[in-house]
Amino acid sequence: MIDIRLLRDNPDAVxxxxxxxxxxxxVVDAALAAEARRRSSLADFESLRAEQKAMGKQVAQASxxxxxxxxxxTKxxxxxxxxxxxxxxxxEAExxxxxxxxxxxxxxAPAGGEDDFITLKTVGTPRDFAAEGLTPRDHLDLGEALGAIDTQRGAKVSGSRFYFxxxxxxxxxxxxxNAAVDLATAAGFTPMITPTLVTPDTMRGTGFLGEHADEVYHLERDDLYLVGTSEVALAGYHGDExxxxxxxPKRYAGWSACYRREAGSHGKDVRGIIRVHQFHKVEMFSYCRPEDAEAEHQRLLDWEEQMxxxxxxxYRVIDTAAGDLGTSAARKFDCEAWxxxxERYLELTSTSNCTTFQARRLNVRARTENGTQTVATLNGTLxxxxxxxxxxENHQQADGSVRVPEGLRPYLGGLEVLEPVR
RNA sequence: GGAGACGUCGCAUAGUCUGGUCUAGUGCGCCACCCUGCUAAGGUGGUAACGGGGCAACCCGUUCGCGGGUUCAAAUCCCGCCGUCUCCGCCA
Incomplete structure (x- = not known):
C-alpha cells in the first residue's frame, strides 16, 4: 500500500x-476523492462521539x-x-x-513493458560450443543421462510441470x-526455514493477491495459501511489530519450497524443470530504514552475483522496466544466466526493493528519533x-558428463564431475 | 475430535462476578532530573500505538486478542471467530 500522505501531497508523483x-x-483521483470523504465523515463522527461521551458522564452523575x-x-x-x-x-473501506x-x-526503473529493460552489465562469456565442435544438449537430456532428473515420473505422480x-x-x-545458506550466513543473514502455508492476511499483505492472484495456490477448506516464495512468510514475520x-538492517535467509500455479503460461517452457509448479529456493529478505533501501538493494544484488x-x-544484470515490476516493487534487478x-538468457535471480509498500500493509515499523516509521523491505534470490x-548446460562436457563448479564441490564431498549413468 | 482455563498500555499483573467514579491502577524495566564523596539504595517526574485538528503548547477520536450484538453508556454483559496453555481421546 502506498503512503496516503504522498497521494495527498503529491498526486502527480503517483x-x-x-x-x-x-x-x-x-484511480488516483478516485482515491483522492475517497480520502476527502473519509476525512470529513470521520470528523463528523468524532465530534458527535465526543458529545456522546460528555453526556454519558452527566448521566452517570445524575439521578x-x-x-x-x-x-x-442521549438516545x-x-x-x-x-x-x-x-x-x-x-x-474508509472505499x-x-x-x-x-x-x-x-x-x-x-525504466518506463515501459517487459522488453524495455536496460542491461546494466554482462559478466563472463558464454561458451562457444560451435568452436568446440559441440551442439549443446539441453538440461533435461543431460539430467536424464546423469540420472538426475525424472520428469516422466513427476508427471505420472503429480501431473505436468512436476519432476523428481x-x-x-x-x-x-x-x-x-546449502552453499546459498552458507553465503548468506557469512554475510550476516539469519537462516530461516519458513512456513509455506500462510493466512489470507499474510498473503494479501505482501501484495500477491492483487493482479497475480491466479498464480497462487489456495486451499479452500482451510483458507490457506501456498507461498510462491519464502518472501511471503519472511515479510509477515515481523508483521504488527x-x-x-x-x-x-535485519536480514533473513529463507529456505523453502515454493509453489506456483503457472496459470497463463501454457505451452511456455514446458520441457524440463525451467518452469515448474514446485521448487526450492533460498531467498534473502531485508528490513531496513527507507533511506537505506537503495544501498541495501545494491548489496542484495552483490550477494546474488557472488553466488x-x-x-x-x-550472466547479465538487467534493470527491469516499470511495467514488468511486481505490485510491491519500486525497482527490480534480475540476473539472467546464459x-x-x-541461446538466450534465463532469469536466475530477482531482487526487488519494495520500499515501504509491503511494510505499510503488514504494519512493520521501526523506532526513530521522531517516533515510529514504516520500514522498507527488500528481497532477492540466492x-x-x-x-x-x-x-x-553451461558445464556440460563432450562425453555427456558435467563439471561441478568449484563453489559446489565442498558440498558434494569433493566431487568434480557428474558422470552419465547410461 | 472432546473438556476446561486464559488473552489488559515493553514484561508481569489488578480491574470483569455487581456496566458509569477506568482519563485503565500497581510492580518491574526504561528515560530525565534530584540526592548521596564510589557502588548500592532512595526521591521526583515521564514512559503505548494509530487517526484527525493546530505554527505550537495542546485538543479530540479509535484501540483492553479479532469481529458482531445488547445498552443512553462495554475492558466489564451476550454471540461468533482466532490464538495460547492444561487434560482426555485418536494417530504417527
Missing amino acids: RASQTARGEDTS GEEKAALIGR ELADQVKAHQATANEA LDELLYRIPNIVEG LTGVGARLELALL IIDLSAG LAAVDLP LPSQ GTTRWLVAIL
Whole structure:
C-alpha cells in the first residue's frame, strides 16, 4: 500500500508512476476523492462521539427524573453516532479498496513493458560450443543421462510441470541451496526455514493477491495459501511489530519450497524443470530504514552475483522496466544466466526493493528519533532449483558428463564431475 | 475430535462476578532530573500505538486478542471467530 500522505501531497508523483507502469491514472483521483470523504465523515463522527461521551458522564452523575430526561436526549444522539460511524467506516473501506489497487511508486526503473529493460552489465562469456565442435544438449537430456532428473515420473505422480530430482540431481540441489545458506550466513543473514502455508492476511499483505492472484495456490477448506516464495512468510514475520533497526538492517535467509500455479503460461517452457509448479529456493529478505533501501538493494544484488560466481555461470544484470515490476516493487534487478541450448538468457535471480509498500500493509515499523516509521523491505534470490538448468548446460562436457563448479564441490564431498549413468 | 482455563498500555499483573467514579491502577524495566564523596539504595517526574485538528503548547477520536450484538453508556454483559496453555481421546 502506498503512503496516503504522498497521494495527498503529491498526486502527480503517483500519476507519473502509474504512467510509467502503463497503468490507469484515474484511480488516483478516485482515491483522492475517497480520502476527502473519509476525512470529513470521520470528523463528523468524532465530534458527535465526543458529545456522546460528555453526556454519558452527566448521566452517570445524575439521578432520578434528571437522569431519565438525560437518557431520553442521549438516545437520539446514540442513533446519530451510529449512523455517522457507519458512514465513516464505509468511506474508509472505499478508500482502502482504491489504495489497494495502486501498485508501489516506481523509483528509477525504466518506463515501459517487459522488453524495455536496460542491461546494466554482462559478466563472463558464454561458451562457444560451435568452436568446440559441440551442439549443446539441453538440461533435461543431460539430467536424464546423469540420472538426475525424472520428469516422466513427476508427471505420472503429480501431473505436468512436476519432476523428481534423483540421485546426483537431488544432491546437486542440496549442495546449491546449502552453499546459498552458507553465503548468506557469512554475510550476516539469519537462516530461516519458513512456513509455506500462510493466512489470507499474510498473503494479501505482501501484495500477491492483487493482479497475480491466479498464480497462487489456495486451499479452500482451510483458507490457506501456498507461498510462491519464502518472501511471503519472511515479510509477515515481523508483521504488527515495532522492530529495532538501530544496529542496521535485519536480514533473513529463507529456505523453502515454493509453489506456483503457472496459470497463463501454457505451452511456455514446458520441457524440463525451467518452469515448474514446485521448487526450492533460498531467498534473502531485508528490513531496513527507507533511506537505506537503495544501498541495501545494491548489496542484495552483490550477494546474488557472488553466488553466481560461485557456480561459475555467465550472466547479465538487467534493470527491469516499470511495467514488468511486481505490485510491491519500486525497482527490480534480475540476473539472467546464459542458456546454451536455447541461446538466450534465463532469469536466475530477482531482487526487488519494495520500499515501504509491503511494510505499510503488514504494519512493520521501526523506532526513530521522531517516533515510529514504516520500514522498507527488500528481497532477492540466492539460489533455486532452476539454477540446475544453467549449471548442467553451461558445464556440460563432450562425453555427456558435467563439471561441478568449484563453489559446489565442498558440498558434494569433493566431487568434480557428474558422470552419465547410461 | 472432546473438556476446561486464559488473552489488559515493553514484561508481569489488578480491574470483569455487581456496566458509569477506568482519563485503565500497581510492580518491574526504561528515560530525565534530584540526592548521596564510589557502588548500592532512595526521591521526583515521564514512559503505548494509530487517526484527525493546530505554527505550537495542546485538543479530540479509535484501540483492553479479532469481529458482531445488547445498552443512553462495554475492558466489564451476550454471540461468533482466532490464538495460547492444561487434560482426555485418536494417530504417527
